[in-house]
Amino acid sequence: MTTPLLITRRMTDHPGDSQTIVRYESTGGYAQGKRALGLTRDELVEEIKTSGLLGRGGAAFPAGLKWSFLAPERPAYLVVNADESEPGTFKDRQLLERDPHQIIEGMIITSIANEVHHAFVYIRGEYAKPARRVQTAVDEAYAKGYLGGGIFGSDYDLEVTVHLGGGAYICGEETALINSLEGKRGEPRLKPPYFPAAKGLYMMPTIVNNVETISNLPHILALGGGEYSKVSDSADTGTFMTSLSGHVNRPGNYELAHGITWRELIYEIGGGIPDDKQLKAWIPGGASAPWFIPEKHLDLEISKDATAAAGSMLGSGAVIVMDEDTCMVRAAERLVRFFAHESCGQCTPCREGTTWLEMILRRIEEGQGRAIDLDLLVDVSDGISIGLAWPPKMTTICPLGPSAVSPIMALRDYFRDEVDSHVVNGGCPLKSGGATPQTPRSPGDETASEDGRSSDPASPDPDRMPGESE
Amino acid sequence: MSTEPNLVTITINDVETQTPAGGLLIKAAQDEGTYIPRFCWHERMSPVGMCRMCLVEIETPRGPMMVTACTTSVADGMVVDTESEEVKKAQEAILEFLLANHPLDCPVCDKGGECPLQDQALAYGPGESRFVEIKRSYEKPIPISELVLLDRERCILCARCTRFSDEISGDPLIEFQHRGNTTEVNTFPDLPFSSYFSGNTVQICPVGALTAKPYRFRARPWDLQRVESSSLQDTAHPRIEIHASQNEVLRYTGVDNDATNHGWLSDKARFGFEYLRSEKRLTTPLVRRDGELVEVSWTEAIDIAASRLDLIKDEDGGEALAVIGGAQGTNEDAYAISKFARVTLGTNNVDARLDDALASHFLAASVDRATIDDLDDADTIVVWAQDLKEEHPTLYLRVRRAVQELGAILVVIHPRVTGLDDRANHKLIYRPGGGYELLDELASGDHPEVNHALAVDKVVVLVGIASHADGPQLAESVAALVRQKAGNTKLMPLNSRANTYGALDMGLAPDLLPGRVGLDSIGCANLAASWGEFPVVAGKDTRQILQGLDSGDVRGLVLVGADPINDLPDPLVAIDGLDAAEYVIAIDLFLNDSNRHADVILPASGFSEKEGTVTNVEGRVQKINQIRPAPGQARPDWAILDDIATRMGVSLGLPTAETISKEITTVSPAYEDLTWDTLEWDHRDGVVVPIHGAQAINHIPVALQGSKAPKAPLTLHVGRVMYDNGVRLQHSPSLHKLAPGPVAHLNPGDAPTIGAQDGRTVKVVTNHGEGEYTCVLDEGTPPGVVFVPFNQEGASSLGADPVVRVTVAGQ
Amino acid sequence: MSSWSESTQERATEIIARYPEKRSAVMPLLYLAMAEEGHLTDAGMEEVARWCEITPAQVRAVASFYTMFKRERTGRYLVSCCTSITCMLLGGDEVLHAVEDESGVPHGETDDEGMLSVEHVECIGACGGAPAVQVNYELIEGVSPTQARELVRWLKRARPEVVNSDEMQELFGARRSFDWGISEEHGAIGPYPAFQPLGTVGSEVSE
Ligand SMILES: Cc1cc2nc3c(=O)[nH]c(=O)nc-3n(C[C@H](O)[C@H](O)[C@H](O)COP(=O)(O)O)c2cc1C
Numbered sequence A: 001m002t003t004p005l006l007i008t009r010r011m012t013d014h015p016g017d018s019q020t021i022v023r024y025e026s027t028g029g030y031a032q033g034k035r036a037l038g039l040t041r042d043e044l045v046e047e048i049k050t051s052g053l054l055g056r057g058g059a060a061f062p063a064g065l066k067w068s069f070l071a072p073e074r075p076a077y078l079v080v081n082a083d084e085s086e087p088g089t090f091k092d093r094q095l096l097e098r099d100p101h102q103i104i105e106g107m108i109i110t111s112i113a114n115e116v117h118h119a120f121v122y123i124r125g126e127y128a129k130p131a132r133r134v135q136t137a138v139d140e141a142y143a144k145g146y147l148g149g150g151i152f153g154s155d156y157d158l159e160v161t162v163h164l165g166g167g168a169y170i171c172g173e174e175t176a177l178i179n180s181l182e183g184k185r186g187e188p189r190l191k192p193p194y195f196p197a198a199k200g201l202y203m204m205p206t207i208v209n210n211v212e213t214i215s216n217l218p219h220i221l222a223l224g225g226g227e228y229s230k231v232s233d234s235a236d237t238g239t240f241m242t243s244l245s246g247h248v249n250r251p252g253n254y255e256l257a258h259g260i261t262w263r264e265l266i267y268e269i270g271g272g273i274p275d276d277k278q279l280k281a282w283i284p285g286g287a288s289a290p291w292f293i294p295e296k297h298l299d300l301e302i303s304k305d306a307t308a309a310a311g312s313m314l315g316s317g318a319v320i321v322m323d324e325d326t327c328m329v330r331a332a333e334r335l336v337r338f339f340a341h342e343s344c345g346q347c348t349p350c351r352e353g354t355t356w357l358e359m360i361l362r363r364i365e366e367g368q369g370r371a372i373d374l375d376l377l378v379d380v381s382d383g384i385s386i387g388l389a390w391p392p393k394m395t396t397i398c399p400l401g402p403s404a405v406s407p408i409m410a411l412r413d414y415f416r417d418e419v420d421s422h423v424v425n426g427g428c429p430l431k432s433g434g435a436t437p438q439t440p441r442s443p444g445d446e447t448a449s450e451d452g453r454s455s456d457p458a459s460p461d462p463d464r465m466p467g468e469s470e
Numbered sequence B: 001m002s003t004e005p006n007l008v009t010i011t012i013n014d015v016e017t018q019t020p021a022g023g024l025l026i027k028a029a030q031d032e033g034t035y036i037p038r039f040c041w042h043e044r045m046s047p048v049g050m051c052r053m054c055l056v057e058i059e060t061p062r063g064p065m066m067v068t069a070c071t072t073s074v075a076d077g078m079v080v081d082t083e084s085e086e087v088k089k090a091q092e093a094i095l096e097f098l099l100a101n102h103p104l105d106c107p108v109c110d111k112g113g114e115c116p117l118q119d120q121a122l123a124y125g126p127g128e129s130r131f132v133e134i135k136r137s138y139e140k141p142i143p144i145s146e147l148v149l150l151d152r153e154r155c156i157l158c159a160r161c162t163r164f165s166d167e168i169s170g171d172p173l174i175e176f177q178h179r180g181n182t183t184e185v186n187t188f189p190d191l192p193f194s195s196y197f198s199g200n201t202v203q204i205c206p207v208g209a210l211t212a213k214p215y216r217f218r219a220r221p222w223d224l225q226r227v228e229s230s231s232l233q234d235t236a237h238p239r240i241e242i243h244a245s246q247n248e249v250l251r252y253t254g255v256d257n258d259a260t261n262h263g264w265l266s267d268k269a270r271f272g273f274e275y276l277r278s279e280k281r282l283t284t285p286l287v288r289r290d291g292e293l294v295e296v297s298w299t300e301a302i303d304i305a306a307s308r309l310d311l312i313k314d315e316d317g318g319e320a321l322a323v324i325g326g327a328q329g330t331n332e333d334a335y336a337i338s339k340f341a342r343v344t345l346g347t348n349n350v351d352a353r354l355d356d357a358l359a360s361h362f363l364a365a366s367v368d369r370a371t372i373d374d375l376d377d378a379d380t381i382v383v384w385a386q387d388l389k390e391e392h393p394t395l396y397l398r399v400r401r402a403v404q405e406l407g408a409i410l411v412v413i414h415p416r417v418t419g420l421d422d423r424a425n426h427k428l429i430y431r432p433g434g435g436y437e438l439l440d441e442l443a444s445g446d447h448p449e450v451n452h453a454l455a456v457d458k459v460v461v462l463v464g465i466a467s468h469a470d471g472p473q474l475a476e477s478v479a480a481l482v483r484q485k486a487g488n489t490k491l492m493p494l495n496s497r498a499n500t501y502g503a504l505d506m507g508l509a510p511d512l513l514p515g516r517v518g519l520d521s522i523g524c525a526n527l528a529a530s531w532g533e534f535p536v537v538a539g540k541d542t543r544q545i546l547q548g549l550d551s552g553d554v555r556g557l558v559l560v561g562a563d564p565i566n567d568l569p570d571p572l573v574a575i576d577g578l579d580a581a582e583y584v585i586a587i588d589l590f591l592n593d594s595n596r597h598a599d600v601i602l603p604a605s606g607f608s609e610k611e612g613t614v615t616n617v618e619g620r621v622q623k624i625n626q627i628r629p630a631p632g633q634a635r636p637d638w639a640i641l642d643d644i645a646t647r648m649g650v651s652l653g654l655p656t657a658e659t660i661s662k663e664i665t666t667v668s669p670a671y672e673d674l675t676w677d678t679l680e681w682d683h684r685d686g687v688v689v690p691i692h693g694a695q696a697i698n699h700i701p702v703a704l705q706g707s708k709a710p711k712a713p714l715t716l717h718v719g720r721v722m723y724d725n726g727v728r729l730q731h732s733p734s735l736h737k738l739a740p741g742p743v744a745h746l747n748p749g750d751a752p753t754i755g756a757q758d759g760r761t762v763k764v765v766t767n768h769g770e771g772e773y774t775c776v777l778d779e780g781t782p783p784g785v786v787f788v789p790f791n792q793e794g795a796s797s798l799g800a801d802p803v804v805r806v807t808v809a810g811q
Numbered sequence C: 001m002s003s004w005s006e007s008t009q010e011r012a013t014e015i016i017a018r019y020p021e022k023r024s025a026v027m028p029l030l031y032l033a034m035a036e037e038g039h040l041t042d043a044g045m046e047e048v049a050r051w052c053e054i055t056p057a058q059v060r061a062v063a064s065f066y067t068m069f070k071r072e073r074t075g076r077y078l079v080s081c082c083t084s085i086t087c088m089l090l091g092g093d094e095v096l097h098a099v100e101d102e103s104g105v106p107h108g109e110t111d112d113e114g115m116l117s118v119e120h121v122e123c124i125g126a127c128g129g130a131p132a133v134q135v136n137y138e139l140i141e142g143v144s145p146t147q148a149r150e151l152v153r154w155l156k157r158a159r160p161e162v163v164n165s166d167e168m169q170e171l172f173g174a175r176r177s178f179d180w181g182i183s184e185e186h187g188a189i190g191p192y193p194a195f196q197p198l199g200t201v202g203s204e205v206s207e
């Protein structure tokens, strides 16, 4: 397979210093940013539309179309979504660490196209090092006059603020991210009416794009939208980053063109399963995606439409591979635990339902399962995602809650026997050992003390006012 | 305002209906008769779509789609199914989720019997829970303020309370904390939910998570008797329901009406009922014998009262008699007082205002008076008045909404920080006593941003006494200036006592007659036809009456529900007057500093113990109702006065409150047609009485004249705060403890020169008095100003002189 | 009337200036507050409330939403073990148990000395190098239970002033998600992310 490298070309060719402005400029960097200043909004939007670029943050929304929807009020803002937190996903981290100037140039292009003068990069808080790399690059770009007042000697101003998250997956959801950036709880907003392109940051029109989406822009301008669209033979244009992880011999990020099969990805690119074990299942598009199994899906094409037709999605591009020895109850529990922990808590079904699912799964894992539990799991899931269809019919504000249902569907559809044997066996029939850590609590999270009781606020005596001393 | 709203056609469960475009589906369905269950949605707050209870299906080109009815706007041709299998499945699921962690402690929960969760679980729920895991539990309950308790495990996280405090009342002190399954509502440690509006959250909580201390465990909802009324603890007369059991008032709840309060109440209006059941209520007539008050029969008391009044009237004429009070009762009471003073006593020495008020004509009869609803339409709202949050809570909420939701420009002018400042587009602060200087500046075009804000079409001005150092006339000059500058000005003159407007409409002012009629007008002649003879020269106002008592010009005084010693900003006048008074009769609920030395004290019925009408700040007349008998032998003011009058040989002819109300409709053209029946049946939200063109008095002083701010390094600013030592609050223990007590606010910048420290005692000295106060260092009080809340327990009188010295106590 | 040091106050002013609205600075200022006191105290949140002109309750609503604002005493080294799906598949739970066992600190807790806090976390974006551990948000990939024990011993013994990804990866890690490129000197000095604009990195201590 020959893979045309675009966004990972520089870091592949220059592993030592791809993040520096010197290397960036010596390999053609910032030429497209400068050129964009001479193009009109319409020309730029048209170019991106022609390229067929789909958003890489998970929803695969056409980028050019998103831009064209931007409401006319000003100021408008740009936010680069670098909150990457979906289990299995680590592609943006590589782009942030290894080629931050590519992102900045993409931001310059996006800003010019959308008349933005203040752009933000929202980086998840745990990505300290990527944030440092980006901030360093931003500082370099300011020093060169590529950012700030009158960029590249023009009269176009562009400020960039790098913002660090605080540890919450839900802030990857674009409206939660906007709330978070406004200094509020990262709770997703209602859509409608709060589509970012209409009422986003500070209730002004806002473009939110993923790091990878933005990284593609200099290449689209350089190649031309038409040329870019031909990079792949598939209907999905350009390249895409996939994060391959789990039970494969060669995990890592790969920049690929759409159109290969899962078999090629797992066995050729990923080098197959360690110790030549059997493939049991894989998650094709990040923790939210319904699972695939070799019996049905190994020779499907990796493309948006083929994956959707098979009832799943490419999502954030993360592929998690599980071998024959994996306990599926445990894998499901771990994924559901994630969604329960990351639920913002606004919606009843997500807040209560995901935790309930987690509790039942843990009970089954610990050998306390009941024969009716799988049906109960399915029915609780049905309450979060009515009808259990794909894409889900949500009873929630955002797709996080319904995402927790995917692992349950896998248990129901492919691994019912394994659940049953947990129940009959009084625990896991497979060998993977060790107790499951309970819902994560961090030092400082005083709500979840051992007995589940809160000591917060400090007011043990019900007749005492907060603040009154004893 | 636009004319007809555009209508769209939607189909709900196969029935076509027309509904205003842009409305929310949940509301459209409700108006059409289809109830969609809900928890988080509240008509007066922005939708959040969090509980997910209101899920319905709408048809789309891609098949049916589930949406929350509370966040979906109707669109023409929309086809909605609220009862499909999927909708039912969703409703069952949501309820099962909500109940999973909800304690089933309904038998001991205050909300039991009126709980939306309980009701909807019955109507839409799955019947039984399959949740066998351990429920979330919290330490319970925690007091989040002096008035409100929180049981977190009952909470279903609908965000009604947090939205209320953030969006509506503007004090976001309770918030969601943590996230996901551990999300809870809470305050910041050590920072209680000390909002003046906290009780509303109890009312709108759809479960028993928030409960009110004054009501907790006192009754079960099904045992309560209920009657609608209007609160007299707020000048807007918010509509309330009174709930009582076994003749005891147990709570007030806000009634949602468009006209005034939108369902909201200040805590003072909500919890201010405890005084009604106070042990200290007066229950028998008392007369002074040998310096002691002794209980007597009503006949004896009336005899004594009447004969002394008769004697003075015979000796010195009606001018030697006076009546103060009447602003706390009903219009019927006020009318009886007015007629009693004029016809029986033969005097115009009568005043319901307690010397801290604007001119009676200005208050009662400005032709361009604004209604509360006018705020919603205003382009600019000017508040140059008391701090609305402290003294006019309903207006505060309505102004807030007008600015925040409806986009009005807000100008606030006041000597220090006010509750509305965070929403003000322009705020001007001036030295107490410097009001006229500021007015001159504005007149001559200074403060261009404010002048610019006035150059719009519709301006509503709320004027009142922002600082006593400027005197009451300033407000009229403010009104004159704004009228000159702005296009279409409407005016809301403010007075703090609840039924002042009703009292003035009934002629309880030395120069006004019932129906806002001046003594010199034709109305006077009309009235004579019904009343017979009465004096037509203007009488004395409250201050003049008190001075008259001191000088001996006035010998006898009738106090009706008034306590001048505590109510006057300058109590020294009241103390001197009452000390010197020859003869005082008091009609009241309690003994107070002013009536303690009276010769005859007659026990009066209070709120909820009598029927009648009241008139609010915008001139809206509403009916108030009785739910319990008055304690002991207490009787309504009007009945007592009617007896005294009869005994004096000048019958008032007012045997029942309803007769009075009928008489009001005949003698006062403004109140024509406003019978009790009309108000009970046709106009439950009341009727704004019109300003009658021919008889209205448009009193506008044109010249801007006045004093200058004193040059002293420190000036005194005295103002009311919500909780003070007023007699009803004094006897309402839950609220009384919220009063700040004797405090003096200083700017932190002024502290070092004085040596004052936060929380320590300082001595405040004026030319008239001095007292010790706890010092509060407060950025909201500008440098050079000392702010002393008025009428606090234990505070001594400072008089009205704005020049003040502050020292550290003991020096 | 700020309780913060002068340099922190300067930093706060700078941070606020980066945003169109003050409230947006809440999260960065919460990190500043943590850097001042080692963890987030009520006083710290009140200070942030003053800077951002919102109520302390609003600040706490935000702070408690996110996992990284530690409102309880937290060790100088916060060891976060990923036990999310991929790390779990490749032995993340065992790494966590090794850390707990070696340090004697169960996850969710801090040792008496205030040196070490242990937690387990959801995915930290290092699945290609699973299992992964962070110390003060400095990443180490491909950590075995044995290496995890060594890491704990090293932290307790060497008590490094600054912890740094590159250095720890060399010492205690194995397979990486991708080639990190040249090493950098910046590192973390407390249980909050080392990000210079927040004033939470020891840029001064870089050699
Ligand atoms: C629960 C949830 C988490 C998400 N997390 C991320 C994320 O970490 N990074 C990201 O780029 N998009 C994430 N998204 C998608 C964003 O909402 C948004 O669609 C995306 O940032 C748009 O950028 P794109 O059009 O370039 O893909 C998430 C969505 C949901 C519902």
Ligand code: SF4
Pocket: A170, A187, A188, A342, A343, A344, A345, A346, A347, A348, A350, A351, A396, A397, A398, A399, A400, A401, A402
């Ligand atoms: S689905 Fe979950 S994460 Fe999404 S908004 Fe609702 S509660 Fe929050």
Ligand code: FES
Pocket: B037, B038, B039, B040, B041, B048, B049, B050, B051, B052, B053, B054, B055, B068, B069, B070, B071
């Ligand atoms: S009432 Fe609509 S979501 Fe709560």
